[in-house]
Amino acid sequence: MRIIAGDYRGRKLIPPRDQSVTRPMTDRVKQSLFDRLAAHGFFDDEPEQPIHVVDLFAGTGSLGLEALSRGADFCTFIEQDRDAADRLEQNLDALDARRYARVLRSDALNPSWLLRLDQTPISMVLMDPPYRMVEEAAGFDRFAPLLAELRPRLAEVACVMLRTPKDVTPPSFDHFRGPGVHVFGTTQLNFYLAD
Numbered sequence: 001m002r003i004i005a006g007d008y009r010g011r012k013l014i015p016p017r018d019q020s021v022t023r024p025m026t027d028r029v030k031q032s033l034f035d036r037l038a039a040h041g042f043f044d045d046e047p048e049q050p051i052h053v054v055d056l057f058a059g060t061g062s063l064g065l066e067a068l069s070r071g072a073d074f075c076t077f078i079e080q081d082r083d084a085a086d087r088l089e090q091n092l093d094a095l096d097a098r099r100y101a102r103v104l105r106s107d108a109l110n111p112s113w114l115l116r117l118d119q120t121p122i123s124m125v126l127m128d129p130p131y132r133m134v135e136e137a138a139g140f141d142r143f144a145p146l147l148a149e150l151r152p153r154l155a156e157v158a159c160v161m162l163r164t165p166k167d168v169t170p171p172s173f174d175h176f177r178g179p180g181v182h183v184f185g186t187t188q189l190n191f192y193l194a195d
Contacts, residue, residue, distance in 0.1 A: 001062055004031055006069030008095050014087045016060050024062055025128065025163070029184045033063075033161065034070060036182060036191060040159055042124060043070045049155055053124045054078065056108040061088040063126045068100050072124070075101050076117060078108045109142050111149035121155035128163045140171040151175045151194065158194040163187060 001013040004027050015024060025033070037043065042051060051072040055064030058077035068075050079085040085105050092098050106113040108129070133139045147160065162179070164170060170179045170190040179190035 001060070002027070003066055003069045003095075005034070006066070006071065008065065008069040008097075011069075011095060013062060013065065013091045014060055014094075016087065017083050024059070025187070026185075029187050029189070030062070030066060032182065032184055033189055034066060036180075036189065037124065037159060037161070040191075040193070041157065042159070043072075049123065049157065050074075050120070051123045052076075052120050052155070053126065054122050054150075056125060056127045057129045058088060058103075059084050059128070061091050063128060064101070065091060065095065065097065067124065067126070068095075068097055073100070074120070077101060077103045078106055078113055079103065080105060080107050109146055111146055114149060114153060117153070121158075122150070122153050123155045123158050125150060125154075125158075125160040127161060131165055134162070134164045134168055144171075144173055147173045147176065147192075154194045156194075160192040160194075162190045162192070164190060 001015045001024050003009055003011045053064055053067045053072045053075040055075055055077045058064055058079040061077055064075040064077050077088055092101055104113050166183045166186050166188045175195050176192040177195055178192040182189045
């Protein structure tokens with residue numbers, strides 16, 4: 001695992017111990033993800049607004065750290081698994097990125113973690129849940145209440161990315177446009193823009 005672009009480009013990350021708990025995204029898919037976000041106006045040389053990221057189901061932090069490397073101002077990482085969160089903290093230390101980040105050891109689907117954030121609008125939400133949560137349509141029922149709680153906290157221009165297996169039909173969510181669906185091998189990236 002490594003950072004593929006930006007200030008930390010080429011820096012190696014401590015991977016998850018158990019990939020049945022966390023599934024690192026390949027470099028190819030990660031590059032495509034951030035290309036899509038750039039196409040939506042994020043990571044411009046002169047952004048119109050600060051970029052505050054929430055990395056849900058953060059694992060060891062690969063997505064949020066990539067966002068910081070590419071110019072995000074701050075990232076809040078939400079991770080419940082103790083070992084993954086410990087490794088995420090080590091990655092932050094290795095990159096000297098603590099001042100740009102906060103790790104909340106919490107259940108990503110329980111919106112109580114929102115109470116621990118400051119009032120800065122969130123520009124980007126990266127959701128990379130375990131596949132078992134999104135392999136069936138019923139699993140998406142757990143995401144709708146979370147996105148409803150998140151919506152008032154989002155910036156005027158905001159994007160949510162939800163990673164699923166490619167054969168899953170992604171849902172629509174109230175107050176979001178999309179999804180814009182992009183398939184890469186066995187992975188599907190679903191993009192929602194705040195309405």
